[in-house]
Amino acid sequence: MTDAARISWTKALVVSGLVMYIPANLLPVMTITITGDIEALTVLGGVQELLHSGLPLVAGIVFLASFVIPFLKLAVMCWLLMLHGSTRLCAERAAALRILHQIGTWSMIDIFLLSVLAAVGQLGMLASVRPEPGVLFFAGVLLFTLFAADMYKPQMIWRPVVA
């Protein structure tokens, strides 16, 4: 695959991720039912809920991991694509890509946790956790970012663009 094709793929995947990022945050990702109290939570709603429950640290972590970092990843990918072919900040870009790869290893942890929660948290009438359509979009965002980061190779930063 040529560099140009890779760039094209990366761009498409990043755009897809950005598109998916909107419903992923607008739609509820899960429904928690506790003693009849049905609560459909979006990602930010969940953060708010945690904050109200007096868990600011956990809320902060969830906020970073589920909201900020996916967005940052997409933003970094956009930055990389924008500076593609330029000779500026090559070292920084390579470092950023390396960090993206490393973070990417953990990116599906939210989805993993939710699936565990949905499987374990079935207490009949008293409590239940059910995934909502938003989580599909959320997983989509993560997957697209993951593949986009993988598609954009570090050497492409340094290689001059064949015009």
Add this chain to the structure above:
Amino acid sequence: MSSNSPNKEVVDGEVVSSRRARISWAWLFPILALGATGWLFLNNWLSQGPEVTIRFQEAPGIQPGKTDLIYRGVQAGKVMDAHLDRDLGAVVLRVRLKAFARELAREGTDFWIEQPIISLREISGIESIIQGNSIHARIGEGTKVQTEFVGLGAAPLVPLDAPSLVVKLRAAAVPFLGRSTPVFHRGVRVGWVRDKQLDESGDAVAEVVIEEKYTGVLHANSRFWVLPATSLSAGPGSVSLSIPGVEALLYGAVAFDHFGSPTGSVENGQEFALSPDEASARATGAQFQIVFDDAAGLRAGMTRICFRGKPVGVVDSIAVPPVGESVVVTARLEAPFASIATDGSTFTIVRPSITPEGITGLETVVTGAYIDFEPGPAGSVGTKFLGKSVRPLDWNLAEELPGAVRYRLVANSVPALQAGAPVFFRGLQAGHVVSKQPGDEEGAELWISIRKEFQKFVRSDSRFWHVPAASVQAGPGVLDFRFEGIASLWQGGIGFESFGNSTEPVASGEVFALHASRKLAAAVSPAVKISFLDGQGFLAGQTELRYLGLPAGVVEAVRTFPDRVEVTARFYEGFDFLRRDGSEFAVVRPQISIQSVSGLETLVSGVFIVCVPGKGEGYASEFQAIDTSMPELLDQTGFEILLLASSTAIDAGAPVLYNDTQVGEVVEKTLTQDGAQILLRAKIREEFRHLVRESSVFWDATAIDAKVGFFKVQINAPSVVAPAGRVEFFTPEMDSPGVGAGSRFSLLQQRPKSFRRR
């Protein structure tokens, strides 16, 4: 990339990549993502229906963004926003309906907040305990679209479709009824009370909903009544406690029925009267009035009117006019009976009455007084009647069976006999006393009614007597206490029997004498008069005449003259021979002396007269009683001989022995005509008669036969117990001629020496 290198080497020029112009397949992904997102938002937007605003007085437990709108159990919308209106007078909820629930946003739809109601009458909204309160909706009838609603304050009783038939019940008071009180028709729950309130006229009005499938059972002539929560009813033979059902146990219920054939249909909103109880509901006849002197025990709405014991009507109201001395009772009868309440019908208040003559209206002790209704002759239906407060003592007359015949009894007095007293024939009740009234002359007159099957026993010679409530009968060896059944225990009764052989039937209305007792009634012979020196213990109607220890007659009357007592007696059938010339009579009284204890039974039975039949051919009507210390020996039968002695201690009752065997008894001790000698009359039993012969020698054997011998004193005392002394005799020559009755012998002072004891 690898393919580019050889090209570069061969052709060094501008390379136009044909692929540059082509769009990468990768762009399919963003398109798909966009499509999915777009489809999602579109779908979301399409599923949204119109937004409605609902105003509530209060909205407990409503949370914006969470509380659902439920229609038929399905989530049909969500509360988006809740805020108070400008003047803080109501809560305004904005509810976003779902697209499929779009039709809810139309005129007439009811919204209410479902919250748990747990009361004795109903339990509803249980699910809201767990899920939190929610808004429920019931679709309305209207067609116009509406988005502004006013919510209901409470959940309606019919959560879904509106009820098809609502009627109103009007009553002076509806104490038991309330929301969701069940309505029964013949034991089936067919509806419930929706609401109760007061209308403009101040009457209580209950709105009753009839379930749609049961609307056919309500008719224009149906009558509603209140079923009390529990009712205790007592009637003849049973006391029953009735509970219509568990749900009605606490708050009662309403029942309705159309008595008879159903007529007419019912429209929505039709009004019915609510009766306080079933009997009142049943009495559908026109109201009429009864005027009583006294209304004690009557209660409006409670007192029943009974026809032949069955309640057929009810007293509606009791009015006491301030002037006059009457009470006006307004009453109604059931329809079939209203038509027989013609002019001349009688209405009688029945209250409990317990007297020695009888018990009437005992059931009213439990049920309260009731009014007995007796229809009058055919005619026009009356509207005003004159009622009776006192019921005549005719409680047994109603039992008079067809074919019964009445007779008249005349008596000097009829103690404690009242109408209804039983008439017995050989212990069976053959009829009863119908009435009691003063006779033509002095005395009283009784009318009795004899049942058909006993009529053949009433003959021309039948005798009637008064049966006492209880009687004690004592005779020799007999003590008998008896009473003739519980009915006669109160007042006794009348017995009758035929003592003769007549089979002559008797026509109705025949007059009989009523005797004071059965003994008197049974004594059918002509009367005899017996004079006594002493009348102690004689009791007319009680004192008996006995022959051989058995009753032979009874003293009918005792009259006292200056020097004697004259007893009028009659004999029972078959004892006529006691009236013959020469019959002897003596009175037996209890005697306790050193010599003997006798007449002991007279302690209980009273004195009696012992009779000895005479030998004469004809019958006499007057007798002189004889005076004897041992009168009970008079009627000893046997071969009579007379013993003459100059002096003797032997008295009546002394045994007559032959060879140490008693063969007879001295029955009387008198003097001879000139008084010079003692005359002992002895009776020898028939089977020993042959022992008495001309050669017989009689001696006084009272003295103890003591002999002083050489070594011993021999006391020859066969029987020490002979207080009256003993007479012995011996006949040495058994071939000497026999003697006739009444032969005289002389009584020796002691055993002749010639008759040695063997």
